[in-house]
Amino acid sequence: MSDDARHNTNDKRQHRHTKHSPDAENRPEPEDRELARLRSLLFQKELNMLHHLATQTKNRSTETEHLSRIIAEALILRANKDDNLDLALSPLVGKLVRSSLRTNRREFTDALFPLMGPTIRKSISESFRGMLGNFSKSMEMSFSWKGLRWRLEGLRSGKSFSEVVLLHTLVYRVEEVFLIHSHTGINLMQLADENIDVPDAGMISAMLTAIQDFVQDCLASGKEGNLESMQHGERTVMVEKHPLAYLACIVRGVPPADFREQMRSCLEYILVEYGDKLEQFNGDAAPFAACAPQLEKLLRAHFVDEDRPIPIWTKILFFLCLSALIGGLAHYKWKDYQTEKLLKEENARLLGISKNLWEAADRLRQEPGFVIFHVEPSDKDPWQIFGLKDKHARSPEAVLRESSHNPEAFGFRMLPFISYDPLMVRARIDETILPPETAQMRLHDGVLHLSGTATMEWIMNARHRAMLIPGVRDVDIKKISDPRMSAILAMIREVENTVVEFPSGRDTPIPQDLPKLNTAVDTLVNMEKLAGQMGLLVSMTIYGHADATGSPQVNYEISQARTKTIAAMLYSKGSSMPISIYGLGADYPESSAPKADQSHRRVEMRVRLSRAGDAPLDFLQ
Amino acid sequence: MISKKICMLGAFAVGKTALVQQYVHSIFSDRYLSTVGVKISKKDLRLDGQEFSLVLWDLEGQDIYAEVNISYMRGAMGFFVVADGTRRETLDIAIDLRAKSLEMAGPVPHCLLVNKADLAKEWEISRQELEALKKDGWNIFATSAKTGQAVEDAFISLARAMMGV
Numbered sequence: 001m002s003d004d005a006r007h008n009t010n011d012k013r014q015h016r017h018t019k020h021s022p023d024a025e026n027r028p029e030p031e032d033r034e035l036a037r038l039r040s041l042l043f044q045k046e047l048n049m050l051h052h053l054a055t056q057t058k059n060r061s062t063e064t065e066h067l068s069r070i071i072a073e074a075l076i077l078r079a080n081k082d083d084n085l086d087l088a089l090s091p092l093v094g095k096l097v098r099s100s101l102r103t104n105r106r107e108f109t110d111a112l113f114p115l116m117g118p119t120i121r122k123s124i125s126e127s128f129r130g131m132l133g134n135f136s137k138s139m140e141m142s143f144s145w146k147g148l149r150w151r152l153e154g155l156r157s158g159k160s161f162s163e164v165v166l167l168h169t170l171v172y173r174v175e176e177v178f179l180i181h182s183h184t185g186i187n188l189m190q191l192a193d194e195n196i197d198v199p200d201a202g203m204i205s206a207m208l209t210a211i212q213d214f215v216q217d218c219l220a221s222g223k224e225g226n227l228e229s230m231q232h233g234e235r236t237v238m239v240e241k242h243p244l245a246y247l248a249c250i251v252r253g254v255p256p257a258d259f260r261e262q263m264r265s266c267l268e269y270i271l272v273e274y275g276d277k278l279e280q281f282n283g284d285a286a287p288f289a290a291c292a293p294q295l296e297k298l299l300r301a302h303f304v305d306e307d308r309p310i311p312i313w314t315k316i317l318f319f320l321c322l323s324a325l326i327g328g329l330a331h332y333k334w335k336d337y338q339t340e341k342l343l344k345e346e347n348a349r350l351l352g353i354s355k356n357l358w359e360a361a362d363r364l365r366q367e368p369g370f371v372i373f374h375v376e377p378s379d380k381d382p383w384q385i386f387g388l389k390d391k392h393a394r395s396p397e398a399v400l401r402e403s404s405h406n407p408e409a410f411g412f413r414m415l416p417f418i419s420y421d422p423l424m425v426r427a428r429i430d431e432t433i434l435p436p437e438t439a440q441m442r443l444h445d446g447v448l449h450l451s452g453t454a455t456m457e458w459i460m461n462a463r464h465r466a467m468l469i470p471g472v473r474d475v476d477i478k479k480i481s482d483p484r485m486s487a488i489l490a491m492i493r494e495v496e497n498t499v500v501e502f503p504s505g506r507d508t509p510i511p512q513d514l515p516k517l518n519t520a521v522d523t524l525v526n527m528e529k530l531a532g533q534m535g536l537l538v539s540m541t542i543y544g545h546a547d548a549t550g551s552p553q554v555n556y557e558i559s560q561a562r563t564k565t566i567a568a569m570l571y572s573k574g575s576s577m578p579i580s581i582y583g584l585g586a587d588y589p590e591s592s593a594p595k596a597d598q599s600h601r602r603v604e605m606r607v608r609l610s611r612a613g614d615a616p617l618d619f620l621q
Numbered sequence: 622m623i624s625k626k627i628c629m630l631g632a633f634a635v636g637k638t639a640l641v642q643q644y645v646h647s648i649f650s651d652r653y654l655s656t657v658g659v660k661i662s663k664k665d666l667r668l669d670g671q672e673f674s675l676v677l678w679d680l681e682g683q684d685i686y687a688e689v690n691i692s693y694m695r696g697a698m699g700f701f702v703v704a705d706g707t708r709r710e711t712l713d714i715a716i717d718l719r720a721k722s723l724e725m726a727g728p729v730p731h732c733l734l735v736n737k738a739d740l741a742k743e744w745e746i747s748r749q750e751l752e753a754l755k756k757d758g759w760n761i762f763a764t765s766a767k768t769g770q771a772v773e774d775a776f777i778s779l780a781r782a783m784m785g786v
Contacts, residue, residue, distance in 0.1 A: 181696070182696075184624075184626040184676075184696035184698065185626055186625075200648055200663060202624055202674055203649070203662070203663050203676065205676075206626065206676045206678065207649060207653075207657075207661045210657055210693060211657060213690075213692055213693055213695070214657045214658060214659075282698075283623040283624045283625045283673075284623045285622070285624060
């Protein structure tokens with residue numbers, strides 16, 4: 001309602017009021033007076049109250065004063081009663097604030113400045129903490145491999161679990177935003193999560209500016225150009241510059257492509273809103289506190305959303321990859337199995353070969369005439385066998401071939417040696433001594449036993465040579481004989497068994513013994529001839545005896561004469577053997593027979609064989 | 622809080638970095654001086670009940686081989702030029718740097734810090750020279766990195782000049 005309209009209405013009210021004024025009532029009709037009196041009597045009290053109320057209504061200042069006394073309580077009362085007061089006042093308050101902001105922005109800014117910075121920081125911090133907390137909590141609640149792995153990583157690196165989760169899930173996070181006055185490098189506004197330790201925004205801003213100046217001076221060489229980003233580890237400083245002010249955002253991770261556009265928009269908004277203040281900047285950053293909501297929009301973060309529904313094509317791709325992986329794995333395992341099988345077979349084969357080769361080497365060890373002291377296996381080349389071999393041993397190739405082994409698989413490095421193995425000794429004997437068919441050789445315990453018959457020369461030669469053979473410690477020739485020697489021996493025995501007796505006092509044998517004597521002499525002559533053929537010498541000793549009758553001298557003489565008779569007979573038959581004669585008298589009676597017994601008067605013959613110049617061949621007897 | 626960019630320039634080895642080391646704090650090492658050519662430090666001041674933050678750009682010293690990268694002066698709201706009282710030539714360099722800085726940053730408040738006041742007897746820069754510079758409008762402090770003499774005063778003076786209070 002306009003002031004004029006309000007004035008007219010008051011005039012009308014005044015006019016109506018004038019019509020019912022007390023002056024008019026002073027001139028009442030008589031019936032009216034009565035009625036007035038009656039009204040006065042009946043409603044005086046109410047009339048007084050009405051009058052009082054009317055007075056109050058007319059008096060504005062009184063009304064205001066009254067209202068001022070009750071308005072606070074009334075508002076409280078009403079506010080407690082219902083929401084109508086809020087509904088009524090809200091639009092009015094909003095309108096008032098907007099109006100005030102238009103007219104007195106500076107006062108509002110100054111008033112809100114102490115509150116805005118901490119409030120925004122707290123809000124950002126809570127937002128980040130909430131995000132991290134959710135991640136951390138969800139990971140802590142889950143016992144997934146990933147969670148365990150990250151937990152282990154945290155333990156290993158000394159980082160908190162939340163940090164590790166952040167590192168793995170964070171795509172990017174704008175950790176700090178600086179609004180800096182380009183010309184002076186003075187920090188106008190800075191926002192950051194309160195968990196991030198910002199050393200000193202003022203100095204950081206100045207240094208950022210200095211670095212840009214430095215780069216500009218060093219690289220741009222006076223040309224226009226800006227340092228748009230700097231990278232250090234996971235963080236990037238992104239700079240959006242204008243000659244009046246610039247924005248610097250410290251970003252962890254990789255921001256989206258449109259982030260720079262957002263920085264630019266934010267800076268443009270600030271330039272539009274605060275261009276004048278930036279131009280006239282004198283170091284007071286307070287007016288720029290109101291930029292905080294704009295800067296806050298840049299403080300963003302994006303995490304890998306693990307709960308996001310997976311698109312169908314991703315699932316298909318995943319299953320294809322999984323199938324390919326499983327297929328590949330199965331193929332790999334199959335190939336691996338095949339390879340392993342082949343390898344096992346090859347190993348078994350090689351083991352078989354190896355075993356066979358070792359057996360072959362062992363076979364060679366058992367072979368007489370071999371000493372194997374080293375076997376050198378090889379995968380490719382023939383195995384080398386090092387050892388000793390007797391010249392009489394069989395060739396190793398022959399040994400292995402005989403035992404069905406492949407001698408080609410070996411190389412033999414054999415040195416000669418003399419084996420005492422009986423077979424080798426025997427082979428050596430056989431090589432050295434060639435026995436006649438009538439003779440046999442047997443080696444036992446190092447002793448060569450000769451048996452059968454052979455010539456005396458062969459026996460002697462064999463004995464001599466056998467003793468020189470390594471491995472032969474003795475030669476037994478007791479069981480080998482020369483047949484001629486047997487005959488000679490038989491003759492010797494015959495001759496030596498022949499006793500020729502003599503009559504008393506005579507040196508000629510008794511007639512009965514003459515044939516025996518002649519036979520013995522013939523035998524001796526024959527034996528002498530036979531021995532001579534064998535290269536032996538026959539010598540003879542004749543002992544003559546007498547009985548005890550007569551004098552010993554006579555007896556000696558007669559006994560000697562008797563030996564000479566025999567010797568003379570031998571010589572007469574052509575013998576040339578040396579003969580020793582001994583007349584022993586009666587010193588060796590034949591028996592206990594009476595001393596004159598004929599048996600005492602006798603001649604005994606003893607034959608000896610010898611090599612010419614050698615000792616007598618006693619062993620033959 | 623109001624922040625101001627101030628720079629510190631001077632000849633090589635005049636003791637710039639050592640001069641302010643105790644009065645500022647930095648999160649960067651001196652290595653930045655030889656690599657980027659500047660080291661950022663900060664000095665918080667409370668002046669007449671108001672808090673200021675002076676962002677100090679300590680520029681690599683100029684020598685015969687390398688000039689100061691004066692482009693770092695861009696946007697500076699004040700600066701110190703530092704000379705070594707015991708080396709006359711450093712004052713010439715300081716005068717030259719002042720001119721270049723004013724050309725780059727405009728007519729901003731600045732101070733000349735003549736360092737090594739603790740070795741006053743060995744100074745090659747005469748009082749007369751400094752008096753002459755003062756008459757030309759120079760704001761000069763004889764400072765000592767060793768004793769800390771006048772360093773805080775220089776910061777306050779520069780801050781006051783920048784704030785116009």
